[in-house]
Amino acid sequence: MSYSIQDYEVVCTIGTGSYGICNKIKRKKDGKILLWKELDYGGMSEKEKTMLVSEVNLLRELKHKHIVRYYDRIIDRSTTTLYIIMEYCEGGDLATYINKMKNDGKAVDENFIWKICYQIVLALRECHNRHKNGGIILHRDLKPANVFLDSNMDVKLGDFGLARMLCSETSFAKTFVGTPYYMSPEQMNQMSYNEKSDVWSLGCLLFELCTFRPPFTANKQRELALKICSGRFPRLPTRYSDDLNKFISYMLQVDQAQRPTVEQLAVHSLLIKHVTPDE
Numbered sequence: 001m002s003y004s005i006q007d008y009e010v011v012c013t014i015g016t017g018s019y020g021i022c023n024k025i026k027r028k029k030d031g032k033i034l035l036w037k038e039l040d041y042g043g044m045s046e047k048e049k050t051m052l053v054s055e056v057n058l059l060r061e062l063k064h065k066h067i068v069r070y071y072d073r074i075i076d077r078s079t080t081t082l083y084i085i086m087e088y089c090e091g092g093d094l095a096t097y098i099n100k101m102k103n104d105g106k107a108v109d110e111n112f113i114w115k116i117c118y119q120i121v122l123a124l125r126e127c128h129n130r131h132k133n134g135g136i137i138l139h140r141d142l143k144p145a146n147v148f149l150d151s152n153m154d155v156k157l158g159d160f161g162l163a164r165m166l167c168s169e170t171s172f173a174k175t176f177v178g179t180p181y182y183m184s185p186e187q188m189n190q191m192s193y194n195e196k197s198d199v200w201s202l203g204c205l206l207f208e209l210c211t212f213r214p215p216f217t218a219n220k221q222r223e224l225a226l227k228i229c230s231g232r233f234p235r236l237p238t239r240y241s242d243d244l245n246k247f248i249s250y251m252l253q254v255d256q257a258q259r260p261t262v263e264q265l266a267v268h269s270l271l272i273k274h275v276t277p278d279e
């Protein structure tokens, strides 16, 4: 059953992403709290609109406990606006969480980091397996701002390619907006983005959860590229175990062949030892 925007009431505006406004909404029929992201497709070519439709259809198929659930899409032709209705994550995003912990002078508990790691690995495995089953993989820009938390502080991986859904020229602009701290060595060498690039980004994200900064930082892109391709980064603060340090180093291997797949991570003894499989 497809709804219209009259079936929802706007609770508040959460913010604006690179694609448009993000509102917290309430479904009138049952009061369910959801969220919609608005995309103005007015400036899009026919090709871009076709791509948008296929990407939204892919979002609809991604059903997993650790992936933000897509509910519906509504097209308002009068304002050339596409509304993508999705699950609202009460805990906000990891970028906000990291900033708060940093400002409060608190360290993130190691058990929470293992849980976040495990749940993102499960979400990525779902995406990568879908790729194997012939589905087009959605471009994942894995970074703290795209990892959300629900009311139990469990992970909901979100914002697949949404930002990229905007017209192609802006995605060009998007690629060069902000410093690509999480860019993998292969991407720095203009090789293709692949599933092992997600593993690299996950390593960077976990490192940042421990230290409140990315493993590789620099003021200039050239310097950053050299650091990333060197693969040298500081050991975690001593409050974190050798297991965690080893596991993150395992993901941050410059040579993709050495770097594990998400499948290998999911069954790795170091991870299983530290999490209670919720599957």
Ligand SMILES: CN(C)CCCNS(=O)(=O)c1cccc(Nc2nc(OCC3CCCCC3)c3[nH]cnc3n2)c1
Residues within 6 Å of the ligand: 014, 015, 016, 017, 018, 022, 035, 068, 086, 087, 088, 089, 090, 091, 092, 093, 095, 096, 145, 148, 158, 159
């Ligand atoms: C970019 N961020 C640092 C801004 C603050 C980010 N946290 S927040 O906005 O305050 C906040 C507080 C409480 C709950 C939620 N829940 C939530 N947020 C989403 O996206 C946030 C949106 C992403 C694009 C930029 C604007 C914000 C969701 N997408 C799918 N489900 C979502 N659930 C968010």
